[in-house]
Amino acid sequence: MIELRNVSKKYGKDFTLKDVSISFHPGKIYGLLGPNGSGKSTTLKMICGLVYPNKGEIYVDGENVNRGISRKVAYLTELDMFYEPFTVEHMIEFYATQFPDFDIRKANILVKDLKLDLTKKVKQLSKGNRGRLKLVLALSRKAPILLLDEPFSGLDPMVRDSMVKSLLSYIDFEKQTVIIATHEIDEIEPLLDEVLAIYNGNLIDIQNVETLREEYGLSVLRWFKNIVEENEIYGGEKE
Numbered sequence: 174m175i176e177l178r179n180v181s182k183k184y185g186k187d188f189t190l191k192d193v194s195i196s197f198h199p200g201k202i203y204g205l206l207g208p209n210g211s212g213k214s215t216t217l218k219m220i221c222g223l224v225y226p227n228k229g230e231i232y233v234d235g236e237n238v239n240r241g242i243s244r245k246v247a248y249l250t251e252l253d254m255f256y257e258p259f260t261v262e263h264m265i266e267f268y269a270t271q272f273p274d275f276d277i278r279k280a281n282i283l284v285k286d287l288k289l290d291l292t293k294k295v296k297q298l299s300k301g302n303r304g305r306l307k308l309v310l311a312l313s314r315k316a317p318i319l320l321l322d323e324p325f326s327g328l329d330p331m332v333r334d335s336m337v338k339s340l341l342s343y344i345d346f347e348k349q350t351v352i353i354a355t356h357e358i359d360e361i362e363p364l365l366d367e368v369l370a371i372y373n374g375n376l377i378d379i380q381n382v383e384t385l386r387e388e389y390g391l392s393v394l395r396w397f398k399n400i401v402e403e404n405e406i407y408g409g410e411k412e
């Protein structure tokens with residue numbers, strides 16, 4: 174479980190995140206949705222201890238977040254920080270040495286499913302294949318928290334489609350809490366249980382996807398467009 178209590182983060186003079194309080198529970202996939210620059214990546218970076226809030230507290234399974242929280246949090250970043258001369262196989266071996274929860278068997282299944290070549294050097298990989306390697310490395314950890322920042326960016330439409338369909342089979346719903354940050358809502362909609370709209374650093378709405386569909390007859394994309402439009406009209410501040 175992840176808890177953010179009255180969390181604010183500012184870079185320089187501008188506030189990025191403003192007084193966010195929310196809990197994320199195991200067994201669910203949360204979509205953290207927002208336009209460019211709204212604060213999605215900052216939120217994930219704070220949960221994994223890469224960036225610290227200026228105010229408020231963040232807890233992962235009751236533990237106050239610090240750099241050591243990476244043992245409990247698997248994080249797929251927007252950027253990739255691979256060691257270029259390593260092969261795909263070396264990267265997998267390296268991750269296994271860094272994270273005791275890394276499952277090499279699962280990594281090999283993912284490599285096969287995503288049609289990656291174990292012998293290829295990272296520097297030889299195309300952007301899409303680097304994206305596939307990021308997925309392999311993040312999804313192969315048995316960490317209780319899985320944070321995916323734009324996990325499908327750079328993947329071609331066929332691979333995206335098959336990853337969206339198969340992602341659920343790589344997640345342990347009894348133990349894992351999953352947050353996916355993205356602005357590509359349409360594609361990941363089928364995966365999501367709960368959605369959070371973030372706009373200009375404000376958490377402006379949280380909804381259950383089934384309720385949106387069944388009670389309000391709204392797709393996630395429609396709901397999100399409505400809520401962003403409202404905030405553009407009323408200035409993006411919480412009431």
Ligand SMILES: Nc1ncnc2c1ncn2[C@@H]1O[C@H](COP(=O)(O)OP(=O)(O)OP(=O)(O)O)[C@@H](O)[C@H]1O
Nearest residue numbers: 184185189207208209210211212213214215216356
């Ligand atoms: N290290 C930093 N120093 C200064 N400003 C930053 C830093 N990191 C992020 N910001 C600013 O904070 C705001 C939120 O950035 P963030 O990356 O969290 O947004 P995002 O919703 O993930 O955007 P995107 O969809 O474009 O990745 C942006 O205005 C960004 O310029």
